Amino acid sequence: MSKLKDALIAGLVLLAGKRRKDPYANLPEQRIVEEGAPDRRAENVVLVLFAVVVICAVAFIVVYSFESLAHQTQYLGLAIGLAFVVLAAACIVIATRLIVTEELEEPYPDLEHPDESDAVAEIVEESGSRFTRKRLVRMAGLGAVGTLGAALITPALSLGPAFNTDKLKWTPWRRGRRLVDDAGKPLLASEIEEESFYSAYPEGADRELMGSPIIVVRVPLDELKTRHDWAPHGIVAFSKICTHAGCAVTLYRKPTFAPTQPRPALVCPCHYSTFDPAEGGKVIFGPAGRNLPQLPLTVDGKGYLRAAGTFNEPIGPSWWGVRRGRSVS
Amino acid sequence: MIRGVVRYVDERTGGAPFVRKALRYVFPDHWSFLLGEVALYLFMLLVATGTYLTFFFDDSVTPTTYYGTYAPLDGAQMSHAYQSVLHISFAVKAGLLIRQTHHWAADVFVATIVLHLMRVFFTGAFRKPRDLTYLLGVAMLGLALLEGFLGYSLVDDLLSGMGLAIGYSVALSIPLVGAPLATLLWGGPFPGSASFLPRLYIAHVLIIPILIGAILTLHLALVASRHHTQFKRTPRETERRVVGVPTFPGQVPRSLGLLCATWGVLFLLGGLVQVNPVWLWGPFHVGDATNGAQPDWYLGWLIGALRLVPSFDVVIGGYTVVPNPFWGGALFPLVVFSIVGLWPWLERKVTGDDAFHNLLDRPRDNPSRTGAGMALFVWVFLVFLAGSADRVYVWLGLSYSHQIWGYRVLVIVAPVLAFFITRRVCRELLAGERAALVRTTAEDASHV
Ligand code: FES
Numbered sequence: 001m002s003k004l005k006d007a008l009i010a011g012l013v014l015l016a017g018k019r020r021k022d023p024y025a026n027l028p029e030q031r032i033v034e035e036g037a038p039d040r041r042a043e044n045v046v047l048v049l050f051a052v053v054v055i056c057a058v059a060f061i062v063v064y065s066f067e068s069l070a071h072q073t074q075y076l077g078l079a080i081g082l083a084f085v086v087l088a089a090a091c092i093v094i095a096t097r098l099i100v101t102e103e104l105e106e107p108y109p110d111l112e113h114p115d116e117s118d119a120v121a122e123i124v125e126e127s128g129s130r131f132t133r134k135r136l137v138r139m140a141g142l143g144a145v146g147t148l149g150a151a152l153i154t155p156a157l158s159l160g161p162a163f164n165t166d167k168l169k170w171t172p173w174r175r176g177r178r179l180v181d182d183a184g185k186p187l188l189a190s191e192i193e194e195e196s197f198y199s200a201y202p203e204g205a206d207r208e209l210m211g212s213p214i215i216v217v218r219v220p221l222d223e224l225k226t227r228h229d230w231a232p233h234g235i236v237a238f239s240k241i242c243t244h245a246g247c248a249v250t251l252y253r254k255p256t257f258a259p260t261q262p263r264p265a266l267v268c269p270c271h272y273s274t275f276d277p278a279e280g281g282k283v284i285f286g287p288a289g290r291n292l293p294q295l296p297l298t299v300d301g302k303g304y305l306r307a308a309g310t311f312n313e314p315i316g317p318s319w320w321g322v323r324r325g326r327s328v329s
Numbered sequence: 330m331i332r333g334v335v336r337y338v339d340e341r342t343g344g345a346p347f348v349r350k351a352l353r354y355v356f357p358d359h360w361s362f363l364l365g366e367v368a369l370y371l372f373m374l375l376v377a378t379g380t381y382l383t384f385f386f387d388d389s390v391t392p393t394t395y396y397g398t399y400a401p402l403d404g405a406q407m408s409h410a411y412q413s414v415l416h417i418s419f420a421v422k423a424g425l426l427i428r429q430t431h432h433w434a435a436d437v438f439v440a441t442i443v444l445h446l447m448r449v450f451f452t453g454a455f456r457k458p459r460d461l462t463y464l465l466g467v468a469m470l471g472l473a474l475l476e477g478f479l480g481y482s483l484v485d486d487l488l489s490g491m492g493l494a495i496g497y498s499v500a501l502s503i504p505l506v507g508a509p510l511a512t513l514l515w516g517g518p519f520p521g522s523a524s525f526l527p528r529l530y531i532a533h534v535l536i537i538p539i540l541i542g543a544i545l546t547l548h549l550a551l552v553a554s555r556h557h558t559q560f561k562r563t564p565r566e567t568e569r570r571v572v573g574v575p576t577f578p579g580q581v582p583r584s585l586g587l588l589c590a591t592w593g594v595l596f597l598l599g600g601l602v603q604v605n606p607v608w609l610w611g612p613f614h615v616g617d618a619t620n621g622a623q624p625d626w627y628l629g630w631l632i633g634a635l636r637l638v639p640s641f642d643v644v645i646g647g648y649t650v651v652p653n654p655f656w657g658g659a660l661f662p663l664v665v666f667s668i669v670g671l672w673p674w675l676e677r678k679v680t681g682d683d684a685f686h687n688l689l690d691r692p693r694d695n696p697s698r699t700g701a702g703m704a705l706f707v708w709v710f711l712v713f714l715a716g717s718a719d720r721v722y723v724w725l726g727l728s729y730s731h732q733i734w735g736y737r738v739l740v741i742v743a744p745v746l747a748f749f750i751t752r753r754v755c756r757e758l759l760a761g762e763r764a765a766l767v768r769t770t771a772e773d774a775s776h777v
Binding site for chain 1: 355422423491508511513515516528570578587588597614620635650652733
């Protein structure tokens with residue numbers, strides 16, 4: 001069998017040699033990479049691994065071609081993942097068993113070139129001999145380029161309203177605006193129960209503004225500590241946007257055993273700033289640096305909840321220069 | 330045949346001398362030198378999978394109603410962006426595989442960069458002449474974190490909305506320039522104008538990847554021009570001579586194997602292990618939030634920092650000067666990145682060591698550096714752990730506020746302890762080695 005192969009190869013070589021003479025045949029016979037001993041077993045392993053790669057790749061195509069197949073994502077991942085892993089195994093066998101292992105050494109490249117470095121500096125220095133006021137020219141040049149740079153980045157101001165911080169404070173809440181729930185239904189004061197948590201929005205306004213969503217809870221009247229006139233029947237409303245970093249405050253902590261647990265509190269799920277609804281939204285734990293802005297409420301003749309004004313503080317996260325306890329609308 | 334091709338190319342490019350040198354470039358051999366390489370392959374995988382995702386992603390926040398294959402959200406109001414991600418996950422064949430592989434690759438990418446950084450730090454590989462190479466690497470870590478954050482923010486699900494709200498607040502909290510900066514980037518107050526998501530998108534798929542690619546090229550060029558560092562294992566390895574395997578044939582199959590293994594594992598993860606199931610979080614609304622969804626691990630240290638800082642704003646005469654999110658969200662990462670990035674210069678200043686170093690230290694060889702590195706690591710890691718205190722509360726019932734107070738103490742005490750303990754351990758190890766060496770030489774002498 002192998003004789004036949006040898007003969008074949010010899011024949012091919014002869015054929016190839018006949019057609020064209022190897023122009024590089026008379027190079028000196030000196031190896032760069034040393035010769036190593038063959039390892040047929042490792043070679044067989046590599047061949048088998050390559051075959052497995054083919055199988056996995058075909059499996060991937062087949063799985064993909066199904067219009068709908070349960071767990072298709074899993075099978076696809078398995079097929080393509082295994083294909084790569086097996087290919088990796090083949091590479092490792094080649095690297096460790098079939099490649100001639102060499103350990104070369106080589107000097108590190110020159111770490112410094114003092115002569116060339118000095119020459120570079122010299123070229124730069126000597127080129128300026130016709131300038132009499134080098135420093136002045138240099139400063140003027142820098143000034144020109146700097147100003148041009150500033151001009152070039154000015155259009156970036158079109159990206160947004162940069163110097164108008166009033167927009168940050170604006171909210172749609174006005175005196176007399178009704179509170180509506182998720183579905184847009186106006187909230188009745190009688191619907192608000194103790195120990196529950198209600199989200200509300202200003203009637204007819206955009207809900208996707210930070211100034212829109214509010215929290216409504218009912219605090220037992222004897223527990224309410226401040227701003228009684230903002231809280232009809234103990235119903236208080238706060239901006240839902242955490243004053244720490246702008247998440248929505250969505251947790252209402254209720255004590256199950258009054259003596260051992262703290263009072264009910266509004267908790268932000270992002271960094272657990274905790275606000276006391278009975279004390280004007282005061283921060284009682286967590287990082288928030290400012291109380292939750294409160295919205296004064298009233299109840300109209302039909303029993304609907306309405307805003308009695310706007311928030312007592314700017315809503316949402318703070319910025320440099322925001323004035324506490326003052327709201328602009 | 331091969332000769333013919335090589336001559337053909339050389340006659341037209343003159344590249345043969347360069348290629349010959351490149352083929353015999355020497356790679357010192359140690360498993361930990363492969364970490365950076367893995368990061369490179371992950372970057373390639375991220376670009377490839379990410380490009381595929383762009384063919385289906387829609388960067389518009391225009392509202393629409395979902396009528397797709399995922400029944401629980403049927404009829405829900407959402408942006409086109411979120412809808413297109415649901416489409417990729419449920420309707421595009423192989424879409425979920427590629428999306429999850431992309432997400433996993435991002436998570437592992439950052440992890441690999443961090444491990445690579447630690448290897449370089451603890452072996453002193455950052456010393457002259459490789460300090461600039463190191464700084465470029467640290468810059469890439471920063472960009473990778475930002476890129477990951479932008480990536481999961483694009484989806485416009487509840488989790489990304491919450492992340493962006495926090496990102497916006499941190500931007501807003503920067504003294505003096507915060508408010509203009511945030512409103513410029515967002516095109517107005519949060520949640521921003523309709524052009525915000527397209528801006529985010531172009532940053533994620535073009536600007537930052539190009540920055541990473543450019544810095545990566547420079548990083549690799551510098552590595553190659555100064556050659557690799559090496560451990561001293563035999564007398565042959567010296568400051569002036571590098572010992573190792575040549576690119577070809579030795580290194581190439583190893584690197585290809587590593588590349589295939591990396592990609593294979595990532596595809597297996599992407600296919601078999603669910604990650605960021607965006608359909609569970611639902612669309613984002615300003616008035617919604619959840620505490621059931623966790624962001625990617627590499628943001629944990631920032632969340633921890635935001636949570637650990639006590640309630641404290643700098644206020645002058647009723648005006649806020651520095652709002653709270655600045656401390657944890659901006660100052661803390663700035664301090665960490667400054668220490669890490671400027672470490673080569675700090676160390677040079679302290680030790681006065683201005684020499685070239687091609688031979689690596691083992692961590693024990695430089696007890697003070699290793700101690701300082703451990704202190705920094707413990708500091709950041711504790712802050713990271715503090716970010717998961719709410720999970721610990723859910724699992725083990727440990728009071729959240731007690732945990733936070735515990736961490737507030739620990740982040741100050743533990744790094745100091747870590748420094749002294751590590752330094753001590755290193756010194757003991759060195760002393761032990763010296764004693765062993767004395768003994769063996771004495772025994773050798775007595776044999777003679
Ligand atoms: S956003 Fe509410 S605690 Fe940070």
